[in-house]
Amino acid sequence: MTVPRQHTVLELRHLRTEFGSRERPLIAVDDVSFSVKAGEILGLVGESGSGKSITLRSILGIVRPRGRVGGEILWKGRDLAALDEAALRKVRGREIAMIFQEPMSSLNPLLTVGLQISENLATHTDLDARARKTKAVELLEMVGIPAARNRLCDYPHEFSGGMRQRVMIAIALASNPQLLLADEPTTALDVTIQDQILRLIQSLSRDLGMAVILVTHDMGVVAQTCDRVAVMYGGRLCELGTTTQVIGDARHPYALGLLRSIPRDVAPRTPLYSIPGAPPSLSALPPGCAFTARCPVAGLECGDVRPPLAAVGQHHQVACHRRAEALAHFRQHEAAS
Structure with a gap:
């Protein structure tokens, strides 16, 4: 709503x-x-x-x-x-959802990104397994992950720092x-x-x-x-x-x-305040x-x-x-x- x-x-x-x-x-x-x-x-x-x-x-x-x-x-x-x-x-x-400061310590390194998004959807929605996978792809696309469907089976260490943060945002947005x-x-x-x-x-x-x-x-x-x-x-x-x-x-x-x-417009070698x-x-x-x-x-x-x-x-x-x-x-x- x-x-x-x-x-x-x-x-x-x-x-x-x-x-x-x-x-x-x-x-x-x-x-x-x-x-x-x-x-x-x-x-x-x-x-x-x-x-x-x-x-x-x-x-x-x-x-x-x-x-x-x-x-x-x-x-x-x-x-x-x-x-x-x-x-x-x-x-x-x-x-109310939360994005934590360091995604590598917030994401589980032993679980794929798709599974971690799916866990959130299973907890907070009534979607079945197929609908959860479709929703996970939509969420990754929403936050700008290229080739989202192909990345569902990847682990957090296979993403860059910026992409991991996008995954965290996708997980946070899973339940609207x-x-x-x-x-x-x-x-x-x-x-x-x-x-x-x-x-x-x-x-x-x-x-x-x-x-x-x-x-x-x-x-x-x-x-x-x-x-x-x-x-x-x-x-x-x-x-x-x-x-x-x-x-x-x-x-x-x-x-x-x-x-x-x-x-602001600080000359070289000038001590900063x-x-x-x-x-x-x-x-x-x-x-x-x-x-x-x-x-x-x-x-x-x-x-x-x-x-x-x-x-x-x-x-x-x-x-x-x-x-x-x-x-x-x-x-x-x-x-x-």
Whole structure:
């Protein structure tokens, strides 16, 4: 069933995912709220350790039993966070599908590609063996695998990295999901294949009306692919808005730092900018803003008082006590350089 565009298909409300003991939990995702509409691509951006992948895994409940998920994950009027494992299995793959970061570790090297697609179809559809084979060929053709029928009996190692990623997308699309979770699907690929995969995801979202959450650390990928952007740091949202707003008018010092890290007309042998320091440990997050230790404009209140995600314009939200100072700081350094 195709969901009308502009209809919200997923809404996270105060999502919290923690690990370890209840007395001293390690909070990987902390009070994250956003929604995704049918046919929309939402980019989830941040450095490694920001909580992006754990957010996707929390939606599907695959952080259990080691992880504990709180808040609400609203999907078709149901709260996925409250469902047991048996109920979640009916949602995974059928209604919400996921593409993992490294296809070679996600595909079974001992099974042919055709069999792996067929397994998904057997689990989530009522097709018989002959219909499953026909559907598998259609899926491989949809994602651009040449001579698809002849490749059904091939094993994952017989495909290139880009083709393996296309196979993963075909498996994810087997049951016509309404939401696709893509966890850095182009990280291990060269730029030409990366562009092809991103264009494929865009066309599938547009043609099928499928919502997509795309996890990446590359702001260039976001600018090319996404309709809206959520910037994460330390397991928290620090900026949320349309791609035009976040790329063209970022306000949070972390988002501004990520954008400044993209090389633009840099002379040879010129040192590239990078955000100083490293992401905080989950065991050492400050009570205030998680970016305080690396922020060039942090004030006394930043480490003690957590900033709310506040509106700075229509559909644009930022969690920062010192937005004006951050914007002035980066504009000054851009003018100097």
